[in-house]
Amino acid sequence: xxxxxxxxxxxxxxxxxxxxxxxxxxxxxxxxxxxxxxxxxxxxxxxxxxxxxxxxxxxxxxxxxxxxxxxxxxxxxxxxxxxxxxxxxxxxxxxxxxxxxxxxxxxxxxxxxxxxxxxxxxxxxxxxxxxxxxxxxxxxxxxxxxxxxxxxxxxxxxxxxxxxxxxxxxxxxxxxxxxxxxxxxxxxxxxxxxxxxxxxxxxxxxxxxxxxxxxxxxxxxxxxxxxxxxxxxxxxxxxxxxxxxxxxxxxxxxxxxxxxxxxxxxxxxxxxxxxxxxxxxxxxxxxxxxxxxxxxxxxxxxxxxxxxxxxxxxxxxxxxxxxxxxxxxxxxxxxxxxxxxxxxxxx
Amino acid sequence: xxxxxxxxxxxxxxxxxxxxxxxxxxxxxxxxxxxxxxxxxxxxxxxxxxxxxxxxxxxxxxxxxxxxxxxxxxxxxxxxxxxxxxxxxxxxxxxxxxxxxxxxxxxxxxxxxxxxxxxxxxxxxxxxxxxxxxxxxxxxxxxxxxxxxxxxxxxxxxxxxxxxxxxxxxxxxxxxxxxxxxxxxxxxxxxxxxxxxxxxxxxxxxxxxxxxxxxxxxxxxxxxxxxxxxxxxxxxxxxxxxxxxxxxxxxxxxxxxxxxxxxxxxxxxxxxxxxxxxxxxxxxxxxxxxxxxxxxxxxxxxxxxxxxxxxxxxxxxxxxxxxxxxxxxxxxxxxxxxxxxxxxxxx
DNA sequence: TTGTAGGCGTTATCAC
DNA sequence: GTGATAACGCCTACAA
Numbered sequence: 001x002x003x004x005x006x007x008x009x010x011x012x013x014x015x016x017x018x019x020x021x022x023x024x025x026x027x028x029x030x031x032x033x034x035x036x037x038x039x040x041x042x043x044x045x046x047x048x049x050x051x052x053x054x055x056x057x058x059x060x061x062x063x064x065x066x067x068x069x070x071x072x073x074x075x076x077x078x079x080x081x082x083x084x085x086x087x088x089x090x091x092x093x094x095x096x097x098x099x100x101x102x103x104x105x106x107x108x109x110x111x112x113x114x115x116x117x118x119x120x121x122x123x124x125x126x127x128x129x130x131x132x133x134x135x136x137x138x139x140x141x142x143x144x145x146x147x148x149x150x151x152x153x154x155x156x157x158x159x160x161x162x163x164x165x166x167x168x169x170x171x172x173x174x175x176x177x178x179x180x181x182x183x184x185x186x187x188x189x190x191x192x193x194x195x196x197x198x199x200x201x202x203x204x205x206x207x208x209x210x211x212x213x214x215x216x217x218x219x220x221x222x223x224x225x226x227x228x229x230x231x232x233x234x235x236x237x238x239x240x241x242x243x244x245x246x247x248x249x250x251x252x253x254x255x256x257x258x259x260x261x262x263x264x265x266x267x268x269x270x271x272x273x274x275x276x277x278x279x280x281x282x283x284x285x286x287x288x289x290x291x292x293x294x295x296x297x298x299x300x301x302x303x304x305x306x307x308x309x310x311x312x313x314x315x316x317x318x319x320x321x322x323x324x325x326x327x328x329x330x331x332x333x334x335x336x337x338x339x340x341x342x343x344x345x346x347x
Numbered sequence: 348x349x350x351x352x353x354x355x356x357x358x359x360x361x362x363x364x365x366x367x368x369x370x371x372x373x374x375x376x377x378x379x380x381x382x383x384x385x386x387x388x389x390x391x392x393x394x395x396x397x398x399x400x401x402x403x404x405x406x407x408x409x410x411x412x413x414x415x416x417x418x419x420x421x422x423x424x425x426x427x428x429x430x431x432x433x434x435x436x437x438x439x440x441x442x443x444x445x446x447x448x449x450x451x452x453x454x455x456x457x458x459x460x461x462x463x464x465x466x467x468x469x470x471x472x473x474x475x476x477x478x479x480x481x482x483x484x485x486x487x488x489x490x491x492x493x494x495x496x497x498x499x500x501x502x503x504x505x506x507x508x509x510x511x512x513x514x515x516x517x518x519x520x521x522x523x524x525x526x527x528x529x530x531x532x533x534x535x536x537x538x539x540x541x542x543x544x545x546x547x548x549x550x551x552x553x554x555x556x557x558x559x560x561x562x563x564x565x566x567x568x569x570x571x572x573x574x575x576x577x578x579x580x581x582x583x584x585x586x587x588x589x590x591x592x593x594x595x596x597x598x599x600x601x602x603x604x605x606x607x608x609x610x611x612x613x614x615x616x617x618x619x620x621x622x623x624x625x626x627x628x629x630x631x632x633x634x635x636x637x638x639x640x641x642x643x644x645x646x647x648x649x650x651x652x653x654x655x656x657x658x659x660x661x662x663x664x665x666x667x668x669x670x671x672x673x674x675x676x677x678x679x680x681x682x683x684x685x686x687x688x689x690x691x692x693x694x
Numbered sequence: 695t696t697g698t699a700g701g702c703g704t705t706a707t708c709a710c
Numbered sequence: 711g712t713g714a715t716a717a718c719g720c721c722t723a724c725a726a
Contacts, residue, residue, distance in 0.1 A: 020705095032705085036705095039705085041705085064703050067702075067703035
């Protein structure tokens with residue numbers, strides 16, 4: 001780099017953008033004044049201000065946010081960590097988070113991990129290196145727990161829709177998973193089901209445990225459990241494997257989320273079983289495709305948008321004051337959506 | 348703020364994070380040495396290095412990315428602008444972009460605009476203020492064109508899956524929209540349809556124009572056109588309104604994307620029409636819900652992941668050299684997925 | 695093998 | 711109403 005700023009003007013090499021000094025020099029004032037014209041932080045004579053604004057426009061000057069943030073000690077940007085961007089449940093959650101952030105003048109960065117620990121690490125690095133001021137954590141890859149633990153307390157983090165086992169003292173906003181499980185249990189029991197297959201998510205997640213507890217308690221029947229990973233493929237695989245080994249021996253399936261329920265649906269269909277005549281299927285989340293599917297999926301509606309919005313608003317309340325958030329919990333109500341995938345167990 | 352860094356140790360106020368100076372002082376070396384121990388940019392005696400690393404761990408030192416970026420002149424982060432995060436088409440595109448970015452050591456920020464011009468502006472501001480090194484633009488809100496035009500050429504921007512009318516000299520990666528339209532036209536014609544309703548996206552988008560051109564040319568029948576906005580609700584509204592006014596007078600509907608096709612499906616069902624018996628429906632994109640829906644939707648499969656990946660890889664090729672990308676175009680193949688929502692037009 | 699000094703672009707403090 | 715100066719935290723010539 002030569003010390004002459006405005007020399008290189010060929011094609012490709014990006015010209016060095018104008019800095020506040022360039023503007024000041026061109027306007028015949030000090031950088032201080034330029035800064036104040038732009039921020040309005042102190043009075044500037046109208047004449048000077050007009051001249052400065054002219055130069056700003058002519059040079060296309062835009063303050064470097066990096067320098068500004070470095071000096072301010074914060075970036076006014078937070079992150080939202082989610083495991084699977086193509087699950088529309090998280091998309092809705094993200095919308096809530098985005099709206100809450102924008103309301104308070106913060107930017108929101110969406111961080112998608114694909115359930116990948118390395119990727120999660122990379123994104124968490126953004127908060128450790130203070131590229132972002134805080135993080136809403138809506139992911140749930142189990143191996144991340146220890147890392148999370150080390151981070152919380154040092155950096156502003158809020159948990160959305162998910163709790164991590166053993167992690168306490170956190171700021172948490174979740175749906176009422178236990179109630180959701182209970183609603184499903186009661187529904188299936190009322191339909192006469194007495195033996196159900198439960199497809200869960202990874203063990204370390206409290207949301208899953210809470211759902212399972214609520215379900216088992218209310219169902220009061222036999223429950224076969226299989227552990228999956230929230231992906232459609234795992235719902236398919238678990239059911240297909242049981243089918244191979246001589247049948248499900250159940251009249252109902254309760255999947256940890258709608259995606260896994262879709263996988264189960266496909267496996268059942270391929271095995272020649274009809275839903276809900278031969279077997280009932282229930283999901284969790286109530287994503288858009290649930291009502292579109294055939295048959296329309298009975299599922300538990302989670303207020304995804306509100307969960308995202310609440311977690312983010314809570315977090316920002318502390319971030320904006322430069323404080324680490326205290327423990328606090330917000331539990332949002334859920335609702336059972338009875339659709340076409342469940343029916344009485346009399347055959 | 349008192350000048351003593353390590354005093355405040357109460358509860359909430361976040362303690363000032365350790366800086367390179369703190370580490371240097373604690374290890375009895377200069378900041379330069381700490382920097383080099385961490386970067387490996389010049390040899391450091393093993394003894395010193397070990398001591399420094401010890402202090403780094405003890406203090407939990409993480410270099411401030413802002414300061415690093417300010418000095419380096421780039422952040423190694425790029426953005427991806429999309430209009431609708433809950434459309435899984437964009438989710439897939441984002442995955443491709445994310446993979447390409449990570450492969451080259453770049454971070455990717457997902458920017459969701461909800462088709463909102465203000466929000467798009469905010470996010471484009473990140474590139475003007477150099478918070479990010481470049482942007483993959485996969486949005487398509489028409490009013491943004493003038494802004495985009497001003498930005499391209501000054502900042503590294505690539506267009507993914509979308510071209511904006513009149514915007515030339517850009518780096519572009521899209522699916523073959525025209526071929527997609529043609530495939531649909533041929534398919535419907537072969538089924539005996541002669542009069543079709545075409546639900547388009549906003550006019551300013553070239554992708555829609557290309558699809559329409561391909562369709563009209565291959566269909567060789569009468570085409571009624573209605574302009575929508577890519578949202579499910581608009582597909583519903585347009586069809587419902589025509590139905591109210593005395594029927595569609597068409598045997599087939601070609602929607603600009605799957606979401607609008609779903610909306611059309613709902614409106615038709617509510618009017619007591621069956622698909623495909625009474626009327627055929629075709630979408631575009633082939634999102635996950637398309638094959639799940641009832642009936643499964645005939646649609647054009649776009650290689651969303653590859654579009655995102657290609658656009659991003661192309662962009663980064665120039666960003667990493669500090670160059671503004673030249674004009675170039677990559678057109679990716681599409682594929683017609685014939686499913687249950689289309690049938691012969693003989694009734 | 696290590697240290698000193700300057701600069702990245704801003705804003706806050708202090709002085710006039 | 712306006713300016714000089716320092717500081718945010720880092721990297722990297724240049725020097726020893």
